[in-house]
Amino acid sequence: MKQEVLKEFIQKVWNEGDINAIPKYIAEKYTIVHDPADPWEGMELDVADFQERVSVSRAPVPDQAFDIQELYEKEDSICITWRWSATHLGEIAGIPPSGKKITMSGATVYYFQNNLITGHWQVADRLGVFQQMQSNQNE
Amino acid sequence: MKQEVLKEFIQKVWNEGDINAIPKYIAEKYTIVHDPADPWEGMELDVADFQERVSVSRAPVPDQAFDIQELYEKEDSICITWRWSATHLGEIAGIPPSGKKITMSGATVYYFQNNLITGHWQVADRLGVFQQMQSNQNE
Numbered sequence: 040m041k042q043e044v045l046k047e048f049i050q051k052v053w054n055e056g057d058i059n060a061i062p063k064y065i066a067e068k069y070t071i072v073h074d075p076a077d078p079w080e081g082m083e084l085d086v087a088d089f090q091e092r093v094s095v096s097r098a099p100v101p102d103q104a105f106d107i108q109e110l111y112e113k114e115d116s117i118c119i120t121w122r123w124s125a126t127h128l129g130e131i132a133g134i135p136p137s138g139k140k141i142t143m144s145g146a147t148v149y150y151f152q153n154n155l156i157t158g159h160w161q162v163a164d165r166l167g168v169f170q171q172m173q174s175n176q177n178e
Numbered sequence: 179m180k181q182e183v184l185k186e187f188i189q190k191v192w193n194e195g196d197i198n199a200i201p202k203y204i205a206e207k208y209t210i211v212h213d214p215a216d217p218w219e220g221m222e223l224d225v226a227d228f229q230e231r232v233s234v235s236r237a238p239v240p241d242q243a244f245d246i247q248e249l250y251e252k253e254d255s256i257c258i259t260w261r262w263s264a265t266h267l268g269e270i271a272g273i274p275p276s277g278k279k280i281t282m283s284g285a286t287v288y289y290f291q292n293n294l295i296t297g298h299w300q301v302a303d304r305l306g307v308f309q310q311m312q313s314n315q316n317e
Contacts, residue, residue, distance in 0.1 A: 073283060075303045108299070109287060111250030111257045118250045118257050120287060120299060144214060144301050146285030148248060148259060160247070160259060162283050164214045166305040 041151050042110065045117050048156060054104050056097050058090040065089055070158035072150075076165050099129025099136065120146045123163075127172060134172045141171045180290050181249065184256055187295060193243050195236050197229040204228060209297035211289075215304050238268025238275065259285045262302075266311060273311045280310045 048064035051057045069084045071077065079092050097103060103125035111118040123143040128136050145163030149156050187203035190196045208228055213219045218231050236242060242264035250257040262282040267275050284302030288295050 075283060075306045109255070109257065111252060113250060116248070118248065118259070118285070120257070120285065120301070144212060146257070146259065146301055162259070162285055162301055162303050164301050164304070166308065167214045169305065 040154050041117055042112060044151075044154055044156070045119070045149055046107070049105050049107070052093055053097075056093065056101070058093050061089055061093070062086050064156055066152060066155040066157045069156065070150075072158050072160045074159065074161040077161070099127065099131050100125035100141075101128060102126050115152070116148050116150050118146065118148045120144070131172060132169075134169075137172055139171070141168055143168050179293050180256055181251060183290075183293055183295070184258070184288055185246070188244050188246070191232055192236075195232065195240070197232050200228055200232070201225050203295055205291055205294040205296045208295065209289075211297050211299045213298065213300040213302075216300070238266065238270050239264035239280075240267060241265050254291070255287050255289050257285065257287045259283070270311060271308075273308075276311055278310070280307055282307050 044064055051060045052064065065086065067085060069089055071079050071082050071084070074080045078095075079088075082088070084092060103123060106122045106124075108120040108122060121144065123145065125141055127139055127141050130136060143164050144167075145161060147159050147161040150158045150160075183203055190199045191203065204225065206224060208223045210216065210218050210221050210223070217234075218227075221227070223231060242262060245261045245263075247259040247261060260283065262284065264280055266278055266280050269275060282303050283306075284300060286298050286300040289297045289299075
């Protein structure tokens with residue numbers, strides 16, 4: 040059940056941007072336990088905060104897609120490794136849109152309670168994203 | 179058994195730098211499936227290559243320590259999330275030693291065959307490391 044919740048959450052919310060579906064997947068409080076360089080790191084979000092986070096995050100990369108590589112499940116959490124790809128169509132951290140396809144890899148632990156996601160611990164190859172955006176700028 | 183192999187490998191080889199212990203833990207061929215910005219990414223290493231990789235990697239950070247956060251096990255692999263800390267005592271990617279304590283987080287999938295490690299898929303917060311090293315330089 041947790042696996043289905045997580046896969047649908049990633050597809051509907053992060054890949055398709057359906058922020059109205061968010062209450063189906065996350066608990067009333069969602070904690071970003073660890074996510075270095077994410078603007079919301081360390082914060083506790085309610086549904087409205089989370090909807091804003093998804094909207095703001097997706098704005099410069101509206102066709103973004105997370106592709107789950109491997110999935111590990113324990114009683115109260117799921118760890119996934121993933122590849123991400125997107126077209127860079129808006130400003131990211133001060134870098135203007137390049138129009139180029141960029142990719143990133145990462146891993147996320149999602150914590151669950153009653154089949155709802157209560158937060159995550161995440162690391163991603165943000166250095167690689169900056170290198171791709173900056174090399175794009177110079178072309 | 180895989181868990182014990184992995185924990186001992188990380189402690190003895192990566193934390194303590196005991197490269198003579200490497201043949202106890204890795205298979206004859208070790209493949210770095212994915213590890214963005216690692217100089218050995220995509221390569222297939224034998225024991226001697228792996229010993230060189232550990233020596234070169236540890237040289238600028240000889241007191242480095244990986245601390246496993248969470249561990250997920252499947253039949254042929256283990257995924258761990260980790261925190262790393264080290265004192266920056268040698269040049270890293272052209273950045274001179276700052277003498278400061280730096281930290282990093284990451285996640286690694288280790289692949290096993292017959293209780294020996296055959297390779298890994300890894301992502302780490304290398305952007306955070308560069309930010310810490312560079313802010314150290316300016317102090």
